[in-house]
Amino acid sequence: MPTVPSPSAQKGETALPAPADGVVRLHALGARLSLDLGGLPDEVTRAFRRAWQHCLDPRAGGVDPADEVDAGAFVVGERLGERLGERLGERLEALPAGDDDATARLLMRTTQGVTKALIAAQAGRVLMLHAGALSDPATGASVVYVAPGGTGKTTLSRTFGDRLAYLTDETVAVTADGWILPYRKPLSIRRDPHRGLKDEVPAGELGLRGPGARPWVAGVVVIRRDPEMHGVAVEPMDVLDAIVTLAPETSSLPLLARPLARLVDLGESTGGFRLVRYAEAVDLEPLISDITGRTR
Amino acid sequence: MRDPVVRAVEAVDELVIDGEGVVLLGDASGGRVVRLSALGLAVRSLTAGGMPLGALGVRLAAEFGVPEDGDLDGAVRTVVDDLAAQGVVEVDPGEGLA
Numbered sequence: 001m002p003t004v005p006s007p008s009a010q011k012g013e014t015a016l017p018a019p020a021d022g023v024v025r026l027h028a029l030g031a032r033l034s035l036d037l038g039g040l041p042d043e044v045t046r047a048f049r050r051a052w053q054h055c056l057d058p059r060a061g062g063v064d065p066a067d068e069v070d071a072g073a074f075v076v077g078e079r080l081g082e083r084l085g086e087r088l089g090e091r092l093e094a095l096p097a098g099d100d101d102a103t104a105r106l107l108m109r110t111t112q113g114v115t116k117a118l119i120a121a122q123a124g125r126v127l128m129l130h131a132g133a134l135s136d137p138a139t140g141a142s143v144v145y146v147a148p149g150g151t152g153k154t155t156l157s158r159t160f161g162d163r164l165a166y167l168t169d170e171t172v173a174v175t176a177d178g179w180i181l182p183y184r185k186p187l188s189i190r191r192d193p194h195r196g197l198k199d200e201v202p203a204g205e206l207g208l209r210g211p212g213a214r215p216w217v218a219g220v221v222v223i224r225r226d227p228e229m230h231g232v233a234v235e236p237m238d239v240l241d242a243i244v245t246l247a248p249e250t251s252s253l254p255l256l257a258r259p260l261a262r263l264v265d266l267g268e269s270t271g272g273f274r275l276v277r278y279a280e281a282v283d284l285e286p287l288i289s290d291i292t293g294r295t296r
Numbered sequence: 297m298r299d300p301v302v303r304a305v306e307a308v309d310e311l312v313i314d315g316e317g318v319v320l321l322g323d324a325s326g327g328r329v330v331r332l333s334a335l336g337l338a339v340r341s342l343t344a345g346g347m348p349l350g351a352l353g354v355r356l357a358a359e360f361g362v363p364e365d366g367d368l369d370g371a372v373r374t375v376v377d378d379l380a381a382q383g384v385v386e387v388d389p390g391e392g393l394a
């Protein structure tokens with residue numbers, strides 16, 4: 001029985017060639033990517049399939065497979081380094097001895113590489129924000145929280161992901177008509193005290209909900225975590241200030257048609273961008289509920 | 297001595313709302329957004345095809361008035377230097393009127 005569902009078995013889909021042995025086809029961000037696990041030890045291959053389990057469904061990327069963009073292939077073994085990379089023709093029995101974190105590091109680097117490839121494939125097609133997103137499973141109303149890396153997106157996703165559907169903790173792709181293309185990657189959880197290393201954990205293992213109704217952008221907030229804060233401060237953002245703030249958190253913005261108008265339209269269609277300062281993610285519950293309670 | 301020529305850098309996109317604006321600079325490798333006041337927008341508009349600094353000062357004075365201290369050249373130079381530092385205009389000292 002194939003690990004990856006066969007696209008040709010799905011009614012209405014375009015038949016795609018079955019992936020080769022050792023290749024897992026990922027579906028995310030409206031694109032498909034072949035994750036080549038060739039040559040890796042079985043244990044490592046299993047870790048990859050487990051981590052990326054929520055991107056295996058052919059519709060996990062939010063579009064019909066016939067409409068997916070091809071993001072090409074990502075060969076994991078090439079991240080093992082030159083010496084081991086040369087041996088990819090043969091299956092390795094194990095990763096190098098003496099490095100307990102080798103698999104975690106390989107998973108982490110792969111997540112970064114996969115994200116980069118997916119973003120490159122969608123450049124100029126959809127608006128992409130460095131953000132996390134959660135969605136009401138019944139209505140698809142989604143809150144998008146924009147922030148630089150390492151400043152709260154994953155924590156927010158985990159905090160509310162038990163009742164709201166986890167869409168991503170990394171990149172939110174928004175179509176011209178406001179739909180979100182999910183990127184249900186494994187959550188990247190920083191491992192203390194090794195602050196440079198993150199564990200890639202599938203959403204299901206963290207108790208996070210899977211998607212329901214097709215997700216759409218109900219609200220966009222720029223989050224700033226401030227441990228000194230008491231409560232939550234929510235400020236409407238001037239649209240030009242918002243564009244200046246959001247632009248560094250976009251990918252390939254210049255390649256979009258009318259890119260600045262796209263940002264303005266996104267703000268206007270969702271009640272305006274807001275800057276949110278908070279100390280603890282749980283304090284954002286009223287705001288998150290307000291946004292995900294909206295109707296389209 | 298030649299009068300430096302100021303020229304607006306070609307932008308990917310521009311947006312003006314209520315007299316103020318933003319400009320998106322960059323290329324396929326990445327973009328950068330700069331917010332502009334009405335004065336900054338006027339400088340970019342006037343210098344789209346290149347304009348000597350002195351002529352630019354005259355046009356800006358007609359639209360925004362002369363600085364209180366009367367130093368129009370100094371004020372215009374400061375504005376242009378600031379915009380050049382942000383990458384929204386270029387100043388070419390090699391062109392212009394003799």
